[in-house]
Amino acid sequence: MKTWLLASAAIALHASAAFADLKVGMITTLSGGGASLGLDVRDGFMLAIEQSGRDDIEVVIEDDQRKPDVAVQLSDKMIQSERVDVMTGIIWSNLAMAVVPAAVHQDVIYLSPNAGPSALAGKGCHANYFNIAWQNDNLHEGAGAYANTAGYGNSFVLSPNYPAGKDAITGYKRYFEGDVSGEIYTKLGQTDYAAEIAQIRASDADSVFFFLPGGMGISFLKQYADSGLDLPVIGPAFSFDQGILQAVGDAALGVVNTSQWNKDLGNPTNVAFVESFQEAFGRLPSLYASQGFDTANLLISALEKAPVSDADAFRAALKAAEFDSTRGKFAFGSNNHPVQTIYAREVVKEGDVFTNKTLGVALENHADFYAADCPLP
Amino acid sequence: MSTVLIIEQILNGLQFGVMLFLMAAGLTLIFGVMGLINLAHGSFYMIGAFAAAAVAALTGSFVLALVAALIAAALAGALVEMTVIRRLYATDHLDQVLATFALILVFSEGTRWIFGSFPLFLDIPEFLSGPITLPGGIAYPLYRLALIIVGLLVAVFLWALIEKTRLGIQIRAGENDREMIAALGVDISRLYTMVFALGAALAGLAGALVGAIQSVQVGMGEPVLILAFVVIVIGGIGSIKGAFIGALLVGLTDTLGGIFLPEVFKLFMEHSAATTIGSSLASMAIYILMSAVLILRPTGLFGASQ
Numbered sequence: 057m058k059t060w061l062l063a064s065a066a067i068a069l070h071a072s073a074a075f076a077d078l079k080v081g082m083i084t085t086l087s088g089g090g091a092s093l094g095l096d097v098r099d100g101f102m103l104a105i106e107q108s109g110r111d112d113i114e115v116v117i118e119d120d121q122r123k124p125d126v127a128v129q130l131s132d133k134m135i136q137s138e139r140v141d142v143m144t145g146i147i148w149s150n151l152a153m154a155v156v157p158a159a160v161h162q163d164v165i166y167l168s169p170n171a172g173p174s175a176l177a178g179k180g181c182h183a184n185y186f187n188i189a190w191q192n193d194n195l196h197e198g199a200g201a202y203a204n205t206a207g208y209g210n211s212f213v214l215s216p217n218y219p220a221g222k223d224a225i226t227g228y229k230r231y232f233e234g235d236v237s238g239e240i241y242t243k244l245g246q247t248d249y250a251a252e253i254a255q256i257r258a259s260d261a262d263s264v265f266f267f268l269p270g271g272m273g274i275s276f277l278k279q280y281a282d283s284g285l286d287l288p289v290i291g292p293a294f295s296f297d298q299g300i301l302q303a304v305g306d307a308a309l310g311v312v313n314t315s316q317w318n319k320d321l322g323n324p325t326n327v328a329f330v331e332s333f334q335e336a337f338g339r340l341p342s343l344y345a346s347q348g349f350d351t352a353n354l355l356i357s358a359l360e361k362a363p364v365s366d367a368d369a370f371r372a373a374l375k376a377a378e379f380d381s382t383r384g385k386f387a388f389g390s391n392n393h394p395v396q397t398i399y400a401r402e403v404v405k406e407g408d409v410f411t412n413k414t415l416g417v418a419l420e421n422h423a424d425f426y427a428a429d430c431p432l433p
Numbered sequence: 434m435s436t437v438l439i440i441e442q443i444l445n446g447l448q449f450g451v452m453l454f455l456m457a458a459g460l461t462l463i464f465g466v467m468g469l470i471n472l473a474h475g476s477f478y479m480i481g482a483f484a485a486a487a488v489a490a491l492t493g494s495f496v497l498a499l500v501a502a503l504i505a506a507a508l509a510g511a512l513v514e515m516t517v518i519r520r521l522y523a524t525d526h527l528d529q530v531l532a533t534f535a536l537i538l539v540f541s542e543g544t545r546w547i548f549g550s551f552p553l554f555l556d557i558p559e560f561l562s563g564p565i566t567l568p569g570g571i572a573y574p575l576y577r578l579a580l581i582i583v584g585l586l587v588a589v590f591l592w593a594l595i596e597k598t599r600l601g602i603q604i605r606a607g608e609n610d611r612e613m614i615a616a617l618g619v620d621i622s623r624l625y626t627m628v629f630a631l632g633a634a635l636a637g638l639a640g641a642l643v644g645a646i647q648s649v650q651v652g653m654g655e656p657v658l659i660l661a662f663v664v665i666v667i668g669g670i671g672s673i674k675g676a677f678i679g680a681l682l683v684g685l686t687d688t689l690g691g692i693f694l695p696e697v698f699k700l701f702m703e704h705s706a707a708t709t710i711g712s713s714l715a716s717m718a719i720y721i722l723m724s725a726v727l728i729l730r731p732t733g734l735f736g737a738s739q
Contacts (some may be wrong), residue, residue, distance in 0.1 A: 087542065088581055088652055089549040217712050239705070241712040243691075245656055247647040250445035250577065251688050258438045274552055274648035282574050282646065284564035303552035303648055310471070 062309040076151060077112040078364050080355070081134035083155065084129055084145035086119035088213075090270060092299040093147045093344050094119070097169045099337055100146070100348030107332065108356045116140065122147075124154040133153045135162055139362045144351055144354030147344075149173040149192060149220050163367070165374070169351040170344060172297035172393065174223055178426035181391040186337060187376055188351045191393045191424035192220055192318055193227030197291035198314035198398030198418035204288055204417075206312070208236040212261035212287075214252055216268065218423035222293070224267035230425065235259040242268070246274045254282045263287055274303050281307035287345060289314070293412075296403055300412035308403045316381045316428035317346045317395070318401050318414045325380040342412060346382045353379045385421075391430035395423045437571050442692050443685065444454035448577045449582025450684025454658055457664040457676040458591055459632025466628050467606045467669025469518060473531040474636055474661065476540035477655025481506040481637025482644035482653060483544055495558035499592050499641055506540040506637020507630040509540075519622065537655070545651050552650040555641075579640055587635065588677050605627060608671055608715055663719055667726045669736025678734060683719050690718035708738035 084099065098117060105113055120127040120250045127146065134140045143159055144167040145154045152171035159166050160182045168176075172191040176182070180403035203211060213228060213236055215221035221241060229236065237259045240252050256264060264287050268276050273295025280289065293315035301308055318327055319330045319340060329349055333341040342350075357379035362369035377388050398419040401412035460474050484505035485498035492498075513536065521529045556562075557576045564572040595601040603624055604615045615621040647653070649659065664683050668675025695711025702710070726734060 061439075087545070091545070091651070092552075095550055217709075217716070239708055240695075241573075241708060243712075243716050247643075247653075247656070248449060250448065250574075251442055251692050254438055254441045255692065256444065257441075258435065271552060271648035271650050271653070275646065278556070279574075279646050282562055282576060283562070284572055286558070299551045301648075303554045305554050305556055348738075 078114070078142065078359060079138065079140045080115045081131070081138060081140035081143045082115055082117045082145035082237045083120050083130045083134070083143065083151075084117070084340075085147050086117075088122050088394060090147060093170065093270075093297075093342075094145070095319060096299065096342045096344035097145060097147065097296075097348035097351075100345035100350075101169065101309050101352045102337055102348075103329075104283045104335060104349045104352035104356070108352075109237075110356065110359075113356075115357070117145075120146070120150070120151060124151050127151045127155050128158075131159055135159060135164055138189035140164065142192055142355060144169055144355075146171055150218075151386065152176065156185060157182075157424045158423045162229045163391065165364075165371070167355060167374075172424075173219070174426050177393050178236075178425055178429035179392050179431070180215075181432055183371060183392075183432060186354070186388065186392045187225065187394065188354055189347045189394070190396070192223045193230070194394075194398060194419075194424060195294070195314045195316070196224045196227030196265075196267060196424060197422065197425075198233045198400070199290050200228040200312060201398075202400045202418040203232050203234065203263060203265065204335065206288070206290075208232075208263035208288070208290075209265045210237045210261050211235075211265050212238045212240075212256045212259050212270070214240040214242060215266065216244040216246070216272065219268060225265075228267075229264050230336045231419075232265075242272075246272060249276045250283075251280050252276075253280055256287070257283070257285055258265045261287060264289045266291045267294065272298065274300055277304045277307045277311070290314075293401070294341050296401070296412060297344065298411065301403060301412075305410065309405060312400055312402050313403070313412070313413070314398050314400055314418050315343050316396050316398055317343045318399055318412050320412075320414050321382070321384060321399075323382070324382075326382040326384075330381045334340065338408065350379075350381050350383070350386070353381070389423045389427045390432055391424070391427045392432065393424050393427065395421055398422050437569065439484070439570055441571065441573060442688055444571075444573060444577070444581070446685035446688035448581050448584075448684070449688055450681040451581055451588070452639050452643055453657070453660055453684055454584055454677050455587060455635045455642075455682035456661040457668070457680050458587075458673055459635045459667065460602070460658075460661050461665040461671055461673065462628055463632045465606055467518075467522055467625055468611075469521060470529045471476035471518070471535065471632075472658065473513065473536035473540065474632070476537055477506045477510055477542060477657035478640035479540065479651070479655055480509050481640035482555065482649045483548055483553065484637070485641035485644060486649045488550075489555055490553075494563075495645070498555070498640065503634045503642030505535055506640070507634035509632025509637075509659045511626050513633075514626045518629065519625070522625075526668040537690040541651050548651075550651070552648045555649050557645050558647035568683065569622065574589045576646065577621045585641065587638070592674055600624075649707040654684060660719070663723050665733075667723050667733055669730075669733030671737065672733070672735040673736030675733055683724065686718050686722050687715075689717040694718070 106271040118130045142165045147170045168187040172187045177191045215224045296313040359372035361373035400415045400418045404413045481502035485502040488501035489498035561576045564574045664679040668679030694715045697709035699712045
């Protein structure tokens with residue numbers, strides 16, 4: 057905490073003292089139940105800005121409290137009175153849907169460090185909108201592909217009853233070739249899964265796929281482990297990020313999950329990122345932190361080629377994505393969403409710390425399903 | 434659907450119900466005795482869970498963690514009652530709602546300030562982990578069975594406290610006529626502090642017990658608080674018996690609704706549409722229950738008729 061305070065104070069001094077050529081508005085979740093994701097995105101982003109040594113980028117950071125109405129107010133303020141050139145930071149898809157379409161139509165560039173709703177990837181894509189994380193379905197598609205290679209033939213699937221939850225199950229089923237023995241939509245924010253676990257026990261499934269981000273996943277994994285069920289579990293990285301794993305404990309050991317990034321990816325950018333993040337903040341980075349870091353580096357790479365005032369050249373520079381990403385090879389598809397490799401990881405214990413180890417590739421150079429609907433060239 | 438599955442789901446509903454009872458009992462006592470709407474009750478649930486997680490991490494003992502949860506929540510309750518709540522008894526409900534809502538924000542950000550934004554780890558103790566086999570071949574987690582037993586014991590304890598002790602007589606008298614028992618020489622402000630601390634301690638206990646199978650994080654109390662309000666509205670405000678029956682009803686309705694409604698719709702609908710409609714209706718089931726109770730008995734099942 058103290059290191060962070062120092063680091064951010066230094067950045068704040070840095071930014072306000074200089075004459076900023078580029079103003080970035082970051083709206084992210086820094087309080088409430090989902091704050092750990094926003095903190096990681098922010099810390100990763102600011103670390104990259106700091107490491108670049110550039111003093112011409114000013115970052116304004118605001119907390120959306122995970123509320124769409126607050127996010128909309130903040131975005132109006134940032135566009136109209138702060139006059140930011142670029143916006144970023146939003147974690148949740150419902151907040152992104154409330155903010156992004158209006159922002160990009162007001163000629164603000166939006167760089168998404170996390171949310172990737174399908175509505176913004178297909179027909180609703182926009183030249184000013186770039187997603188540096190993933191389209192929402194991607195990691196679930198990776199999970200489906202992994203389930204095939206693991207030889208699963210019959211999965212029980214569950215996710216919360218909201219749009220991203222339905223995308224998750226659609227994504228899994230798009231690649232999974234086996235049968236689905238049961239499909240449950242749980243309540244969003246549900247914390248007790250005894251009833252669902254009983255249904256899994258009564259089914260004839262040989263594997264369980266679940267998408268329960270944040271605290272929901274912690275609850276499910278602990279209760280699943282205690283239930284005595286031993287079917288293999290698979291899910292996207294959202295229930296297995298660095299911030300959550302310590303709270304799940306032994307219950308997560310050995311679970312396979314899919315991600316576009318892991319801390320043990322061997323490319324030099326990632327090695328340096330993991331080391332410097334740990335040094336600056338005293339904790340291991342999560343995939344969210346890597347996404348924040350990559351977002352800032354993409355922005356810096358574009359700024360080196362063209363000024364933000366030359367909108368066409370700046371957009372072209374962003375789309376070229378000529379920066380060293382923490383996940384290795386990174387490119388944008390026609391709809392400005394990533395074409396990237398999805399990895400399968402396994403939860404392991406290193407000393408006292410629960411973390412992930414890369415097992416292998418689930419989907420190579422994977423583009424999203426909705427790109428075909430996007431009218432962008 | 435097999436009998437084993439149905440019995441297992443009924444047990445799950447009971448377990449959820451008794452944990453709701455721990456929350457609702459405090460809430461209904463506080464409302465009944467002091468006429469106070471306490472939105473910050475969920476914060477005591479959170480305080481209990483965080484205190485338990487911290488002490489469990491430090492000592493490794495689950496029993497000590499539970500004791501810590503009770504003490505921390507009771508202390509927080511007493512402190513809040515003496516500094517803030519005491520000024521609110523004479524004011525109307527809107528002021529109480531505003532002030533206790535502010536307390537939620539203070540407690541949430543305070544907890545974040547002390548423990549950070551990342552969820553804490555609190556696990557089931559070794560001697561209660563894993564499933565056991567019940568008669569009839571039902572494999573059921575031992576810890577959940579323990580939760581049911583603890584919840585029932587607390588219910589018996591509260592019943593005895595209210596019906597058999599001097600404090601209970603004062604509480605019941607306080608519900609009926611506040612001015613009169615003050616005039617009879619009962620130290621009313623001490624009674625209020627004790628009731629408030631007792632309610633907070635029960636919430637803290639629930640937080641610690643449930644925290645071991647769920648996630649210990651900032652804001653964990655608010656979803657439970659909403660359900661606890663539903664429970665006391667169904668049961669009748671101020672009635673411990675009502676809170677108990679209401680909590681079991683809500684627990685069973687919520688659990689069984691989530692399982693059986695999709696199955697019922699599958700009888701006459703296409704599979705995935707049935708799942709979607711069934712799940713949506715299941716989320717509404719307890720509120721439909723509450724509306725039905727309010728239509729038939731506007732003061733709740735065991736509420737005093739106005």
